[in-house]
Amino acid sequence: MAKTKYYSSPAWRRLSRATKERDGFQCQICGDIEGDPYTILNAHHIVARAEGGSDTLDNLITLCDLCHAVVTNWWHRFWFGNNTEEERVEMRGARLEYLEFLALDAATRRERQRDIWERWGRVPTVINI
């Protein structure tokens, strides 16, 4: 199914909702939750659909708008800076770091997430075991 059609389909809405429910309506990178100022949550394909990533819960993760913009190459410019070389280098570094985190198997990712969030004082809204 074409990208634009898929993302407005009932199937995607259900899957997107199920992803956010599983993740406790909380960005799985920074820990922002629905209701925090300016927080809009997205279900993100860990392996992009264009690269053969599946439309299944294990390939989806909840990200806030800001974290989503970091990992989604083509959104960078709408969100960040003036597109100077320095900013591009910084953004590339952040993106690689986030992608590496998202590519971890779920158990390792949650373990690392717990350590990071504890440092930031973030509390998970659901305990994934």
Ligand SMILES: [Zn+2]
């Ligand atoms: Zn976030």
